[in-house]
Every structure is written in structure tokens, then in C-alpha cells.
Amino acid sequence: MLFFMIHRLKEGIEMMKSSWVEEYLDWLKEQYQISDLGNSEEIITPFVNSIGDNITIYVSPNEDGSITLTDDFDTIGDLTMMGVNLSLPSRKVYLNNIINEYGIHNVDGELFVVGSKGDFPMMKQNLVQAIIHIDDLLMTRKENVTSIFKEEVYSYFDENDFGGLKTYRPFGSSGNSYLIDYTIPKREHRPYRFINFTNSSSFASIATTGAMYGDISSGTEYNVKNSEFILIYNSEIASPSQKGFNIAERFNLKLIPWNNKHEILKLK
Numbered sequence: 001m002l003f004f005m006i007h008r009l010k011e012g013i014e015m016m017k018s019s020w021v022e023e024y025l026d027w028l029k030e031q032y033q034i035s036d037l038g039n040s041e042e043i044i045t046p047f048v049n050s051i052g053d054n055i056t057i058y059v060s061p062n063e064d065g066s067i068t069l070t071d072d073f074d075t076i077g078d079l080t081m082m083g084v085n086l087s088l089p090s091r092k093v094y095l096n097n098i099i100n101e102y103g104i105h106n107v108d109g110e111l112f113v114v115g116s117k118g119d120f121p122m123m124k125q126n127l128v129q130a131i132i133h134i135d136d137l138l139m140t141r142k143e144n145v146t147s148i149f150k151e152e153v154y155s156y157f158d159e160n161d162f163g164g165l166k167t168y169r170p171f172g173s174s175g176n177s178y179l180i181d182y183t184i185p186k187r188e189h190r191p192y193r194f195i196n197f198t199n200s201s202s203f204a205s206i207a208t209t210g211a212m213y214g215d216i217s218s219g220t221e222y223n224v225k226n227s228e229f230i231l232i233y234n235s236e237i238a239s240p241s242q243k244g245f246n247i248a249e250r251f252n253l254k255l256i257p258w259n260n261k262h263e264i265l266k267l268k
Contacts, residue, residue: 031045032045032046037058039060040058040059041058042056042058043057043058043059043124045128047128049078049132050136050138051078051082055071055128055131055132055135056074057069057070057071057072057124057127058070058071058072059120062114065117066114066115066116067114067115067117067123068112068113069113069123070110070111070112070127071110071112071127071131072110073109075131076109076111077109078135078138079134079137079138080109082138084137088152089155090148090151090152090155091137091148093151094137095137098130098133098134099111101130102126102127102130102133103126104126104130111127111130111134113126113127149197149234150181150197153197153232154166156261157182162182162268163184163185164182164184164185164195165183165185166182167179167180167181168182168183168194170183170194170219170221170222171216171219172215172216172218172219173218173219174215178216180194180195181197182196182197183195184267186226186227191225191227191228192222192226192228193228193230193267194222194227194229195230195231195232196230196231197231197232197233198232198233199233199234199237200233200234200238201233201234201235201237201238201240201244202240203240203241203244206231206255207244209231209253210247210253211251213229213251213252214251217229224252228254229251229252229254230253230254230255230256230267231248231253231254231255232264233255233257233258234258235257235258235259239257240255
């Protein structure tokens with residue numbers, strides 16, 4: 001059954017006469033490993049996930065003549081095993097967006113799709129692509145992790161009613177405006193609190209933030225007497241070096257690790 005389906009995949013683009021397409025398909029077909037498991041067939045793909053395993057899917061027939069393709073709980077199971085908390089609102093949104101985009105299902109951690117035998121090529125493509133994108137939750141690519149980290153902090157601030165403003169732009173003494181991730185207004189016995197979030201706790205990141213706050217605090221509206229400057233860093237990635245702490249102190253910049261919720265709640 002499966003060899004027939006892969007043959008259909010190749011036939012579907014025979015009209016494309018480019019020799020490189022044919023050569024690629026021949027190569028790709030050779031990379032798949034297919035095993036008959038009795039009630040289902042195992043397909044080991046040439047695509048590797050972020051923990052170094054080949055992505056594997058399983059095909060099984062249904063009584064109504066349709067087929068089911070599943071990851072057999074591997075993708076989400078691996079993420080959970082590696083400590084990725086999928087219950088966080090930001091990760092739930094990311095996961096649901098991928099599931100909806102590729103038209104697959106997620107039931108109790110099993111990723112699968114059901115359809116006709118004739119739709120096998122597209123079903124296989126959608127399931128594998130979805131698995132690859134969901135697996136990105138384990139990767140440390142900046143565009144994913146930074147966005148997810150900021151969403152987590154924003155969600156936490158909203159849930160705990162910090163009462164601040166997102167993406168405020170104060171001016172510094174230089175005349176430049178700066179983007180602040182979160183600003184808590186001044187109250188009777190509490191200064192303004194300017195808070196930025198960073199996925200990186202490198203010296204360069206801290207120094208850049210410190211210089212920004214230094215310009216803001218030397219302006220006419222905000223200063224070190226009526227304002228506090230805070231940088232919340234992703235402690236799951238790394239902690240600042242001693243040089244980082246030193247430069248933060250020089251700029252009156254308070255560093256708080258994300259896992260220190262007790263200290264973060266004091267900012268309210």
C-alpha cells in the first residue's frame with residue numbers, strides 16, 4: 001500500500017520534466033525506511049528532529065477505507081521529556097496555530113491526520129511539516145525563543161495584574177526615543193518602573209540596555225530619583241557574568257532572573 005502511495009507522489013509531478021526534480025525524488029525515495037508492523041506501517045523519514053532522531057510516522061488503515069497517519073505521541077512526548085512546558089499560554093497558541101495551519105489533530109499528545117489513500121502524499125507532507133515546526137519549541141533559535149519568552153512575561157504580568165503599559169517609548173536626553181517592553185506608572189510611594197525583557201544575559205545585551213536607561217535617566221522627565229530600571233533575563237538560558245553585573249550596577253540597572261517570581265512580584 002505504502003509503496004503505491006509513494007509512487008503516486010512521484011507520478012503527480014511527472015509533468016515537471018526537470019531532471020533535477022526526478023533525481024531528487026529518486027534520492028528522497030531511497031532515504032525513507034518502511035517497515036510492515038502488521039496492522040500498520042512504520043515510515044522512518046530522512047528528516048531529523050532537534051534531539052537527533054529521524055522523524056517517524058505510522059500509517060494504518062481504517063474500517064471505512066480511510067487511513068490514519070500518526071506520530072504515535074513521539075513529538076509532544078519528546079518535548080515534555082526535555083522540559084518544555086506546553087501548558088504556558090504562549091506555547092499553546094504556537095502549537096494550535098501549527099495544528100490549524102497544517103490541518104492535523106492533537107488528541108492527548110498524539111499528532112495525527114485522517115484521510116483517503118489518494119491523499120496520502122499531502123497528508124504525509126502536512127504531518128511531517130507540522131512535526132518539524134512543533135519540534136522548534138525545543139530549539140534555541142532567537143526568533144522563536146525571544147518571542148515566546150516575551151509572551152510568557154507579558155502573560156504573567158497580565159495574570160497578576162501589574163497594571164503597566166506595554167511598549168512605552170520615553171525620550172532620553174539625546175532626543176532619542178526608546179522602546180520599553182513594560183512600564184509601571186509612578187504612584188505616591190513608588191517610582192516609575194521601566195522593565196525590559198531579554199532572552200540573552202550577555203555583557204553586550206546588559207551594556208546596551210544600561211546605556212539606554214542611562215540616556216533616559218539623564219533627561220528632564222525621568223531620573224534615578226523618580227524611576228527604577230529593571231532587566232528581566234531568561235534564567236533558563238544563562239545567567240549574567242560578573243562583568244554583566246558590574247556594568248548593570250554602573251547604570252543603576254536592576255537584574256532579575258525570570259525564575260525569581262518572588263522578586264518580580266515586588267515590582268507591582
